[in-house]
Amino acid sequence: MQVEKDDILRIIDTIKKASSYDFTDYSEKSFARRIEKILIDTKLDIEGLIKQLKSSKEFLEHIVKEITVNTTELFRDPKMWHTIKYRILPRFQEQDTINIWHAGCSTGQEVYSMSILLNEMNMLDKCNIFASDLNLDALEIAKRGEYKYRFNVEYIDNFNKVIRQNPYNFEEVIDIPFTKYFDIDLTKDLLKAKPILKQKPIYRKQDLVREDNVFYTKFDIIFCRNVLIYFNYDLQNRIFENFHKNLFNKGTLILGIHESMLGPVSSKYIKKGMYYLKK
Amino acid sequence: MAQKYVIIGGSAGSFQVVTQILSALPANYDLPIFLCLHRLKHIRTGFIEALSIKSMLPIVEPDDKEHIRSGTIYLAPANYHMYIELGNTIALSTEPSINHSRPSIDLSFISASYSYKEKLIGIILSGANKDGAQGLKAVKESGGIAVVQSPDECQVKTMTMAAIKATQVDHILNTQQIIDFLKKLN
Structure with missing residues (x-):
């Protein structure tokens, strides 16, 4: 589904009037893509979305969280x-x-x-x-500081690359295990950051x-x-x-x-x- | 600016095909080419270097909001989605993976088809999942040309078969035919 520019402007305006959030200077295409996804997830149309944004503060907060992207990982890049x-x-x-x-x-x-x-x-x-x-x-x-373990195995790869390897001297291997900083709880499928x-x-x-x-x-x-x-x-x-x-x-x-x-x-x-x- | 644009999606078994295609294109090849290739998670670096050795054309992993130039090959950076937007710019995003893929071939193809309509040539290569099928469908529906590598030639044919099932493709070609086709567009 392709959301039209007018609809985007109306949604931004609705959010702005009903809260302190201002998406005016968001990248337009990026905002449109998030809205398209929200329409699919909520099974609402544009009118329905705008109506709900106006009537429920909680819904608005939820939508703002959905618009913003939260992807991150341990030692990304x-x-x-x-x-x-x-x-x-x-x-x-x-x-x-x-x-x-x-x-x-x-x-x-x-x-x-x-x-x-x-x-x-x-x-x-x-x-x-x-x-x-x-x-x-x-x-x-x-x-x-608790993250899923199973889907995040690359966290440990990244940790090893950054902490255990020296890119300027491949022969050097620094003997610090991941578990110095995170407990791995297999039954709960969690990585848990240590108090330090x-x-x-x-x-x-x-x-x-x-x-x-x-x-x-x-x-x-x-x-x-x-x-x-x-x-x-x-x-x-x-x-x-x-x-x-x-x-x-x-x-x-x-x-x-x-x-x-x-x-x-x-x-x-x-x-x-x-x-x-x-x- | 170029009259046509090429977007290529591939996964398992596509690396050699892409290398062959790039090495066959002349230095004066004018069309921008977008590459959206899945990479194994632990081989995120070194990819662009490997492709560059064989290519006479510049290959870049673009930055967000980078302007698209003629005669340049744009490789979707590992771990980002790559969108091709109106106004000839590239946008990157870290939104979650789609069908376990980031970059998502579908997303790149759909955005490019929206921006370039009938000026776009979409090509799906060997791969082990169904990413790209919806993207190629969008290319076709926007008036662009849909090309699929011949499944018989693919190391893994799942991706090309899915694309052929999803849309009425214009051409099913082997690697050499893809090269000839791309050269004729220049």
Whole structure:
């Protein structure tokens, strides 16, 4: 089913009037695709969807969660994590404190990945870790740190690649088991993050579209991976400006490996291969 | 901008076919080609390097919102869905897998057929699942040309058979015929 542009505008307008969420600057096609999926899942037509959005706050919250994409995994894109391990973090080794923000952390896998890496580099103690997302359900899962085991076997592959292998020296194998950080509960089919990974992160709800920074501090490193691909150029640019404002000098911005900074704001950053530095 | 666009979907047994096709196309081949290929989860890297060795045309794994250029081959990055959108841009997404696949061939084909209509040539190659069948149907319904690799030639014929069942395809061709067909379009 192809949703027409007028329908999209009406849905965005309905959500905007009934709540604080504003999808005006969402990537139009991406928004349309999510709506198409919602219409199939809910078996509603456009009129029915709009009517329900107007009449039920709970339904609206549910639909907003359905529109936003929550896919993430432990150590997604191992080569990015190698860059973090060997190129980015060594620069902070001498610093007394390091502030890290995971913007759009979804269900928390990236927060756990970073915490594991920091702990292996003896840097976790001096880090302040902040994580935000629009979706409160996702944040609850992030705090709990429990993930399905069976469908996520690649988490362990990724962990091994990032933590146990040295891409600059293939002969070196670092003997750290996955179970140092996660308990594997086969009967419940769960991976459970160990307490050491749960002490640091502070989770808060934040809507990147209208809130600049809910943590009231500046950051050395901001992660925002595969979040802005769902936004249009203008909104992306605004958010890159916001990150710029909230980074310390020479602070690092990490995007998804297939995202790039376009438009005027890119002159305020230095692109360093897979990441960006604040000028 | 090019008058025609080619989109190719493949899974198990398609890698060699794709390599043969790419290595046979001349350096002045003008049509943009989109490749949506399933990869084994543990071989996510090295794929583009392997394809590039044989190809005279540039192969890229595009970034989100990248502009589509003539004479370039776009390989859907591992672990992302790749959409071809109006205005000649590519969009990536991390939405959940569809039929256990990300990239999903159906999604790429459907978006490209919406954007390019009768200017699109869709080709389904060897594969072990049914991804791509709905996509090729969309290509056909939008006025594009639907091509399927001859199932007899496929290492695994499930995907091509599913595509043939889902829509009335224009051509069932072996690898060499696909190459000749693509060359004639240039």
